[in-house]
Amino acid sequence: MTTNSALDTHKTTWRDYLDLCKLRVVLLMLITAYVGMALASPTLVPWHATVFGLLGIGLLACSAAAVNHLVDRRIDAIMGRTKYRPLPTGRVSVKKAIIFAIILGILGFLTLVIWVNLLTAWLTLLTLVGYAGIYTMYLKRATSQNIVIGGLAGAMPPLLGWTAVTGHLDFNAWLLVLIIFVWTPPHFWALAIFRHEEYSKVEIPMLTTTHGLKYTRNSVLIYTFALLFVSLIPYFIGMSGMLYLVGASVLGIIFIVYAFILRFSSDLRWGMKTFRYSIIYLFLLFIILLVDHYLLFGVH
Helix, strand or coil, X not given: CCCHHHHHXXXXXXXHHHHHCCHHHHHHHHHHHHHHHHHHCCCCCXXXXXXXXXXXXXXXXXXXXXXXXXXXXHHHHHCCCCCCCHHHHCCCCHHHHHHHHHHHHHHXXXXXHHHCCHHHHHHXXXXXXXXXXXXHHHHHHHCCCHHHHHHHHHCCHHHHHHHHHHCCCCHHHHHHHHHHHHHHHHHHHHHHHHCHHHHHHCCCCCHHHHCCHHHHHHHHHHHXXXXXHHHHHHHHCCCCCHHHHHXXXXXXXXXXXXXXXXXXXXXXXXXXHHHHHHXXXXXXXXXXXXXXXXXXXXCC
C-alpha cells in the first residue's frame, strides 16, 4: 500500500484507466456478444449493430469492471494476483475511479439507446447492475455459491448481441447464455483452488474455503460434464451443424480431462492450468460456433 502523499502526487496515466477496464475479460465478452449477433443475422451482421452494439456493450462492461475494482480494492491489496492493480497501488484514486466508471456507464448506455435499441440498452445496464452491484457488493461476500448465482450477469453478452440485431429475445440466445452460465463455475473454481490460501486470508466465502478443496474439485468435475451436455444442445436443435458438434465435443472432453487431473492430483498448479484452458475453451467454442453458422447457413 502506498502513503496518502504518494496517492496525491502520482500522475494517473491512460494505461492506469485501461487497467481498470479488465480489457482481456471484456474482449472475451465482446467475442461472445458478436457471435450472438451473427447467429441472429440471416446475412452478415449489419455494420451499425456491430460498431455501436459492441461499443455500447463494451463501455458498460468496462464500467462494471471499474466498479469491481472500487468495491474490491481492500481485498485486492491483500491478494497476490491483484495487489498491483491501479487502486491498491494508488495509481488511480477512488474519486477518479468513480468518475471514470460513471462516464463509461453513461456513454455506453446512451450509445445503445441512440444507435441500437432500448431493449439492449436496458438489458446491458441490468447486466452491469447484476455484476457490479448484486454480485460484487453482495453475493461475493454472502454465499459460497456466489459465482453460480452471479454468473448469470457475466453470461449475458451473447443475448445482448442477439437483441442488438433483432430487438427481441429468443430461445437460441438464452441457450448461448446457458453455455457461459454453466462454464463460469468450473472456470472460476479452478482458479480458486490454485489461490485458495489467498481467499482464506480475505474471508471471502469461496467454495474452497467453506467446503474444502476436495468438494470444490468434485464440483469442477461435475460442472465440466454438465457443460459438455449443454454445449451440444445447439447441434441437436438444429442451431448448428457437424463442425460445431465435433469441435464442442473435443473441447468439452479435453476440459473434462483437465478436471479429472485436477480432481486427483495434489499439485495445485493444475488449478491454474485448468483455469487457463477454460478461457481457451470458451474462446474456441464460440469461434467454432461462428464459423459453423456461416458454413451451415451459407451466410453472405
